[in-house]
Each structure stands twice: as C-alpha cells, then as structure tokens.
Amino acid sequence: MGAHTDTLITVAELADLIDAAEPVTILDVRWQLGRPDGRLAYGDGHLPGAVYVDLETELSDHSARGRGRHPLPSGSAVQAAARRWGVRAGVPIVLYDNWNRAGSARAWWVLRAAGIPDVRILDGGLAAWVAAGRGLATGGEHPHDGDIEVPHENLYTGALPTLTAAQAAAITNSGVLIDARAPERFRGESEPVDLAAGHIPGARNVPNGALLDDRGFFRPAAELDAVFTAAGVRDAAAVGAYCGSGVTAAVDIAALRIIGIDAALFPGSWSEWSTDPTRPVATGPAEARA
Structure with missing residues (x-):
C-alpha cells in the first residue's frame, strides 16, 4: 500500500482497493472537540460502504472513573463494536475523519492497542477523498456482523505502550514527554x-496541528522528523505523549510512528492529571533543556 504502510493510506491507494473489489473495511470516525457526535454529518455524506464509529461511546468507556475524559474501552467492548462495524479477520481497516485526523488517529491507536494489526489512517481525511473527485454515499450502512477476535482485554496493558500519571512525570527525567495540545493551552x-491550566512539568509542546499541512495531510517524513528532533525526541531514551484526554495525542503518536519512533500514550492525559491538586502544574513555555 505504499509508504508508511502500517500507519497511512492515500486516497489513490484506497480507491484502487475499492475499484478492484478488494475486501476492505472503511470506518468513519468524524469527531470534533466542540461537536463530538458526527452522526448527522455522516448521514449527509460518507465514503461508500463506510460505517460510522462513535468515538464517545465505542472508543471510550465513560463508566471508568479517575482516568480522564476519554478512558480507554475494554477489549471485549472493542470486539463487540468492531463486529457491529463488520470488521473481519484478515481484512484491512481504513479509518478517516473530517477534523485534524483526531478521530481516525484515536481509532487507529485503540484498535492497534486491542491487538488488531492491519489498521491505517486515510491521509487527508474526508476532504482529500472529495478533492480527488471521488463520490460520497448518504444515509446509513448495514454491514454483516464481523468475526474479529480481540486478544487484549485491558488496553492499558495492551499491544501498545501506555503511561500512568506517575510514569508520565518520570519519563521527563530520562526521555521526552510530548504535549500535543495547542500552544496556548500548553502555556496555561x-x-x-x-x-x-498549564502542562506537566518538563513536557515539550508539539501541537498535533503542526504535524499536518494546510490541507490536513501529514507532513512529509523529513518535516515530521525535524519537528520532533527539535523537541529532543531523536536523542531520547523513551518517548511519551499526552493531550487533553488522550484523543489528539494519538495524532502525534501516529506521526512518530511514520518516522519510525514508537511512543507511549498517557491515556488520561491532562484531564486526569489536572484533577489531582497535589500534582504539580507548569505554565509558560517549555523549560530550557539542561
């Protein structure tokens, strides 16, 4: 499927799969911070065959307490949802969204953490598909139930690395902790x-928006490498990432994966860290490196 085969797929590559009638599961994960329910927009126009995924209820578990605004779902919940979406063993999954790759990156991270390996983000999202002149479908989709088996029940100790709050604080001593939020939120x-308001002391700000170009595509690998190298990632013994609630940090983790760096997610992120008044809070720009 071309470059970055375990992270991204292009519109042309996806179109080729569809035109050749190759099996592929397409999931629409449109979600925005101020508009979390994308169901109506999905009904108005989505990629043909794409099934809507609700980030709030299917990629999060709001019954969990003390783990931030978007706690990770259980593996069994992911398996049940994925079967509803029609996900089948051995069939690749393509994820897309319509805002800053946040929804698709969250789904990419959750599905891979659950142990589903063949998952890719549509580079450029819905806008890229439309710009390429490809058509949209309206209404809903009703796939046959899938048969996927999810091997990891606890995504906090699943197939991808995660950090607790204590581990996120500790990684700043030996590695780099990336804060993916907008600069004004990072600075408090x-x-x-x-x-x-503020950030975890010692964190470095790499806003997820800085990793995309003005059309919503991930920047070329060389540019991504330069951004993360400036944050000290290349020299780090370990790398972690967080954001407001563990959603947009997945964009940074995907970008790091594109350049060959595996980073751990602090799932609770700032929404978990900031609920404990005993945890330190830093404001202003990042501290100078020693």
Whole structure:
C-alpha cells in the first residue's frame, strides 16, 4: 500500500482497493472537540460502504472513573463494536475523519492497542477523498456482523505502550514527554475544558496541528522528523505523549510512528492529571533543556 504502510493510506491507494473489489473495511470516525457526535454529518455524506464509529461511546468507556475524559474501552467492548462495524479477520481497516485526523488517529491507536494489526489512517481525511473527485454515499450502512477476535482485554496493558500519571512525570527525567495540545493551552493561557491550566512539568509542546499541512495531510517524513528532533525526541531514551484526554495525542503518536519512533500514550492525559491538586502544574513555555 505504499509508504508508511502500517500507519497511512492515500486516497489513490484506497480507491484502487475499492475499484478492484478488494475486501476492505472503511470506518468513519468524524469527531470534533466542540461537536463530538458526527452522526448527522455522516448521514449527509460518507465514503461508500463506510460505517460510522462513535468515538464517545465505542472508543471510550465513560463508566471508568479517575482516568480522564476519554478512558480507554475494554477489549471485549472493542470486539463487540468492531463486529457491529463488520470488521473481519484478515481484512484491512481504513479509518478517516473530517477534523485534524483526531478521530481516525484515536481509532487507529485503540484498535492497534486491542491487538488488531492491519489498521491505517486515510491521509487527508474526508476532504482529500472529495478533492480527488471521488463520490460520497448518504444515509446509513448495514454491514454483516464481523468475526474479529480481540486478544487484549485491558488496553492499558495492551499491544501498545501506555503511561500512568506517575510514569508520565518520570519519563521527563530520562526521555521526552510530548504535549500535543495547542500552544496556548500548553502555556496555561487558555483552558476551555479541564480543571487547571498549564502542562506537566518538563513536557515539550508539539501541537498535533503542526504535524499536518494546510490541507490536513501529514507532513512529509523529513518535516515530521525535524519537528520532533527539535523537541529532543531523536536523542531520547523513551518517548511519551499526552493531550487533553488522550484523543489528539494519538495524532502525534501516529506521526512518530511514520518516522519510525514508537511512543507511549498517557491515556488520561491532562484531564486526569489536572484533577489531582497535589500534582504539580507548569505554565509558560517549555523549560530550557539542561
């Protein structure tokens, strides 16, 4: 499937699969911070055959307490949802969204953490598909139930590495902890959602938006490498990432994967960290490196 085969797929590559009638499962994960339910927009126009995925209820478990605004779902919940979406063993999955790759990156991370390996993000998202002149379908899709088996029940100790709050703090001593939020939230100048403004002391700010070009495509690998090298990632013994609630940090983790670096996710992110008043909070720009 071309470059970055375990992370991204292009519109042309996906179109070739569809035109050749190759089996592929397409999932629509449109989600925005201020508009989390994308169901109506999905009904108005989606990739043909794409099944809608609800990030809030199918890629998160809001019954969990103390783990931030988007706690990870259980493996059994992911398996049940994936079977509803029609996910089948041995059939590749392509994920797309319509906003900053946040929804598709979250789904990419969750499915891979659950132990499903053949998962890719559509580079450029819905806009790229439309810009290429490809058609959209309306209404809903009703796939046959899938048969996928999810090997990992606990995604916090699943197929991808995660960090607890204590581990996120500790990684700043020996490695690099990336904060994927907007710079003004990192600096503590604005906090529209969580209880405190600022960042985890020692974290480095690499906003997820800086990893995409003005059309919503991931920047070329050389540019991504330069961004993360400037944050000290190339020299780090370990790399972790967090954001507001573990959603947009997945964009940074996907970008790091594109350049061959595996990073751990702090799933609770700032929404978990900021609920404990005993945890330190830093404001302003990142501290100078020693």
